[in-house]
Amino acid sequence: MRRIKPFAVFDHGAMSTPHLIASMRTACSAALHFGPQLSGAVLLRLGYLCLALFTAVGKAVHQSGDPRLVLAQLQLVERFSQQLHRDQLAGALDAQASGAHALSLESYAALRLPEDDPHAITDGLFAGPPPVVQGRSCYKNAEELLAAWLGIAYFEAQRRIADAHLLIGRRTPDGSICAPRFTELAKLYDQGTASRRAIASAARRLKKLEPQDTTFEGTATELVAHGDDGRTLDEFAAQTLKDLGPRAAQKKINSAIKTYKQTHGKQLPPKLGFFPGPVVNGVHFFSLRTNATDAQLIQSVCSQSGNPRTEAGRADRQASQEQPEGAGEDIEQNDEAEVGTQQDSSSASQEPGPVPEWLRSEQPMPPWAAEASEDDADEPDGEEHPPNTEAHDDPAAEPDQPLRRLNAFMALLRAPYTGGKRKVIIPKCVVYLWHADLQNLADAHGMSSNGVEIPPGELRQMLARANIIPVVLGGNSQVLDMGRRMRYHQGPIREAILARDRGCIVPDCTAPPDQVEMDHYLKAWSDGGETSVYSGAGMCTKDHHKRHAGQLKVLDVDGLPHVLLPEHQDPEQIPRRNTYWDARQAGESPARTNSATCDSCNGTAPTGAPRAHFPGSDDDNEDPLASDGA
Template sequence: MDTTDLDQALDGYGQLLETLQPTDAEACRRIDGAALRAVIEQETQVLIGLRRALQDTADPRLALELLAAAKRIQDECTRMSLVAADRLAATNAHQLEAEELNELRVQPADTTRAARRASGRSCFKDPAELLASWLKISYAKAKRMMLDASDLIGRRDPAGQPVPPRFPHLGQLLDDPKVSPEAVCETSKKISRREPEDTTFEGTPTEPTLLDNSGIAVEERAAQILHDELTEKEAEKKIGSLITIASSHPETSTAAALCRGMYRRQTSNPQVVEFVLRVGLLEAEMLDSLIAQANNPKTQAGQRARQNPGHSGTAQGSDSLPEQPQLPDFLPPEAAGARWEPEAPQMRVSPPERALNALLELLGTSGEDAGRRRIEPEVIVHMKLDDLRNLAGAHGRTAHGVDLPPGELRKLLCDAKIIPAVFGGRGELLDFGRAKRLVPPSLRKAVLARDRGCLVPGCTTPPERVEIHHIKSHADGGDTSLENSGPGCDAHHTAYDLGIIKVIFQDGLPWVILPKHIDPEQKPRRNTYWGEDG
């Protein structure tokens, strides 16, 4: 498509849109199959023309414009898919006659006449089966689309009358341009897995049953989080924690859900043995700390974790290993993105391998490991002052975002190795363990106890990997104190120093102001990925 063709496509596209403004029900009826296909064809030609016209652009601004346009189109496609799935269910599309479906494959729908429906048994058992066949996807995926539409767009009762969606607050976000509809759908899926099956169509009304501690529906709280958070990563973390806490209440949990242990799993690979490890909340926090330390290449522990047993020729601190014997590809399906490459002369030690090496080092007590300093997991628990006064109902949160219910919290406070960080109502640090004075290691722990991780919203760098930043630089007279310190990962620490990200103090806490292209509101923010302040 040349420039002239693109101009013609744009003109034709504009004329079509003028005739298809659905301002009322009558306007909607004027959209027939031919008009719909014409719009889609013109739109497709416009998009193809834009892509080809810009595929060799040397202007990075146009590349960003194209990227933003692609995201908007993708978001609208998600909304259109949900609306289409809802209409398939509402119109019982699976009852269409076979010949009607055959014609629809090759020519636009003739909406001047009524749709022909099968007089006897239809070709498909339900709308999801038709959807799966029409889009050439699995039935499970098609069924999930239908359920998403039911949860977010609308449902029907046994008489076929419309009923509000099961998750109305999430459904309202679908048209919010600031919220990704994919994130809304993913949140809906997560909540629906913990809810009873929706039986509204069978005559038994079903409403959300999953409530937070204050009695508010989790889907309402989740919708508010999606609307308020600056990054999807922060929202995902908060919503995951919200769902976990609400669904792990003693009244709803099963014994199997709380079972700990190590289970040997069957595998087709004779070269390795697989285990499934289920641990408690405190143990999970210790393992998180262990893994984060093993992933830090700047420490001796991190360098040792990059050496696999039996490969003494590997240089300390290297991410590479000597050539490995050729083994068949039997990686477990959950090893996302991993694959065996026997042709590669060097193999990098993957994060799962580093975690395993750190765990084995923790257990090593004899042989060449004897007397060697091992990784020591560190657990910091974030609490409010009121929690200490009411341990019966207190909740705590670890540095890695693990929520600790009252029972686990009381056990932790009996352990001398646990560092309790106590906060006031505004999240300001009141006390940090039993330290009487702050020396550099204690200062680092105090800063991380207060801020938990990098200050930039959405940053997921583990606390063990962040650096401590002088908010007022040492060269300008800034002192090394809790009131002049804030954590940042490698990349964001540099952004602090360059002034790209500003750090300010408010109410005893450091906040960041992001660049305008990231946050047009220029609102002071804190990273809540690891949990709420205080």
Template sequence: MSGTISQALAGLAQAIEDTPALNVDDALALAAFLPRLQQTLLPDASSTPPSDVPSAGRVPHYLHDPRYALALATAAEAATHQGQRLQIYAAHLVEDTAAHTLIPEELAAARENRSDFSIPATRTGARPGSPGPATLLASWLRTEHFEAKRRIQAAHHVYAQYGYQHQRYPAQFPLLAERFNDPHQPPAEVLSAARRLAALEPTLDEFAAPATASALSEDGELLESVVDEHLDEPDPGTRRRLVGNFLKAQKERLGKKRPEALEGVFRRGERDGLVHYDLALRPTRAELFESGISQIDNPRSAPGQAARQAFTDPLQDDPGQDTGDGTFYRPGSGTHPDFVTDEEAAASEEPGPEPLSPAARRLNGLLNLLEINSKRLQELLHAVQNGESGQGTEDLAGGSVKVPAITPKIVVMLTLDELEGRARTHGITQHGFKLNATDLRQTLARARIIPMVLGGKGELLDIGRSQRKHPGYMRLGIAVRDRGCIVPGCTMDPERCNIHHIWFWSEGGVTAVYWSAMLCDTHHHDVHAGLIKVIPDGGVPKVILPSFIDPAQQPVRNNYHMAAAA
């Protein structure tokens, strides 16, 4: 039976290849066959046993083969991409053919699959029943009007545009149209970029003819061209970041809003028993904030360990209820008043706290920071009131304050071109925030400068070598160069990465920037397990991925952390 199906499919493929143009019956037959074919690949749920139950005889054995699962995932992804292209093309044809002008009888015949394609379609000479293509498409497909309108607009971006008298004009984004129809490109990302680009295009008059893309960057480059170049990035996460950051920057530039006027903490009200706030920061302050958050996220740091403990109110000085025997009762303290039995106390104990989420750990760290500042100020005020001299905040830090302190820092990276004023950007912080010229000047005027001069390939030129364990200044230099884990697609920040000896220390390697790279815990283990390999490449380390991921075994580098500088 399977041989019969394979032979039939092979014959169908050959017939399609030999047919220069499909007639309407064949085209509709293929279109109707596609969902049926895909449904065939989905077995009846009632016939598929759970994974821990032995396979029944009627269930194909290959459903338990992981190789089939991978092959099916590949085919399904390709089918999804083609299906999305077909959706947008169908929406284009609905508008191109002015399907909303058909008379009700024609629409009814089309719904019942009894249209006679040998004669021209009959259109109404009066006002159409549907005011436009989007309205007809929404009712025809029984989908939301917004979704139908989105498909029509997407067709304008990549197929054709139409004037108010239904004159046809070229697609709004010719470069993205070519990429959209490339079967090797993910169409959803192209359409998303086109939709965001369209919002940056000049607004046309109501009766003006539709035009192709014309919005330009500060350097006079067509925005569509820049986005098209960014879409060449192979890693999907980095690709989305490149496109997103670029379009966001252009939106801010064209909006001409002063970001400092929008900065602040905004209380958004109470919901689900929690008071919600929004925090909006300029890049320099965002880098300082991000630096503190990264230290809180790091389980190897003292602030990170402290943040993983349940937060207690530092202002709670109530010793509790006197139990009568010189002790005080506080909930959860293990003691209780003498009129309460041990059994009653045990039964009334509240359950232990839930495991802390990453968001809760960050909140704990920030509250710890507020607590340590509060205690330092209280001790300083006490010292002043009691006439104590020679005691500053530095001395107080070693006193009763036991909360690990967060020490945020700002590192700004400049290339030689940027120092000489030839580059488009004006500085990138360690966590990827772009600084404009004003922010950069203010940062350099206030901060202690840590010079990191990067060459043409991004290699460090002025950081030396040291002993086996990388010293702080060398780790900072490697972090500036790598900005996080160097494995493509990994988003781990530098604070949570290890410094890896590319030339293994056990094999005679040295501790030098040239022979060092940043890796997260997972990818560090992968290197030592032999799954991936790290090599130096002129001072900028690169990764060779496993052959099942990259058969060509080409050295690659993670561009995710660099995307903000694009």
């Protein structure tokens, strides 16, 4: 076979930049065009040339200091990283399949070339067939060879080969390579459209659900792990990774794996209980294991006490029980309080009075003062203080979030024998479920307002108890019979929005539901917007500010708020909703029976017709800084 000689060195000083780039493109594509006609020395020299060029480009970008060039280079580096991940697995599989661990010691010594001298590579290194040692080889298997040859841990080498079997190919008894174990994940991995590290991680988790692979022994092995919809978990994971963001996809895959383990008895739940732990430097450790129902009550206490901006959170700044009577009086005590009724408190006299009408400005707040104002956003909790109250405590002297939670928990324990001077936090449990789920409680799952998944057995028990607030979702994910009132989204309106959105609606946002603010996304309150379930959207503080700054848009699609991300994040410009907290998507609910109206649609949109309304359009021209922030 004719061998192509190594490429000549170009005199780039005598060449123009376009000619130089064209020559480099020719060199890069030579490996594919000439294929086996290239000698091993030429292939390796091309590889070293690419490495040197990539290193030089990185140094030049670093010296430029141009943030635009830095971002473009980072995108290129990420593409390199994606390709390197695949080449690591494919190379490990090739080393195993070709029997590289059985080469002679002389071959290993000859191949160990100086890293700074690629010209030492000659065609003589690859002349003739590979010299295989007779008898005992230096390395037992490919894993040992890769660990020693590459200077990596043995288990890392083992993981690469195992991942290659899952996503690249598997060895057969005759030494050939057959299809990988997870064919759907392998297709997505080969395309490179999703994170290859995330795909490999999902494949490793699915592998634990499957029987031992016996392909190398000559026995075919089929996948046995299927989801509730009949698809293999391999297909489910591939579709999830393709459609969702990395965090939302990981959560859904973990949930599917957990459900499969519970259904097939592959995972026994740990023992419930309250376990005293060790004492370290006078600090006592305790371990608490609960079911989902009790966990939601604890999460409710944590979310209320952990927020320093609410009355509940401010009441737990001190561990002492000697607080003025009436502190935290407006903590919700019953269903009437949850409807939005504000209780009178003796501590109200200590708060500043309402601002006189003549002091209220009709002009928008200036940009420099917008971020410093807390009245421009709903409180992350449902029990917020009135708009004209403030917290006067020194933030630096306040306990951190875990200590406030501990204070609230200890207040609950001390309440029976302290005379009830201090108003303790009342845990609250709100469960979201479909109306159709009430007719099939045997399989129905619920989701609490704090993101705790309620299994069917516990859900049936909760519905039979008192003080459980059912929020039933109906057509097109809208909440039934909640009503609307007040300037701020409080009480039942806030709970209704959270029942629909579950958390921040921005895709792949993981902010806890109890820290979500409510945004008047259809029309600002200052522009005559209404405060209702349909006008509000759940957003975390960061994304709430981004929306008002115009960095992302929120639009109405079939009555559900959707997010339009910036073009550089979503080139397709498709309205999306977050799926991390299992927020209901358009079309997932039962058939709609109500028509939807919108001022921008000049009437009523027909039932079932997709409708998108941009709140930032000409008919809804609001100034974000003039808004109440909700």
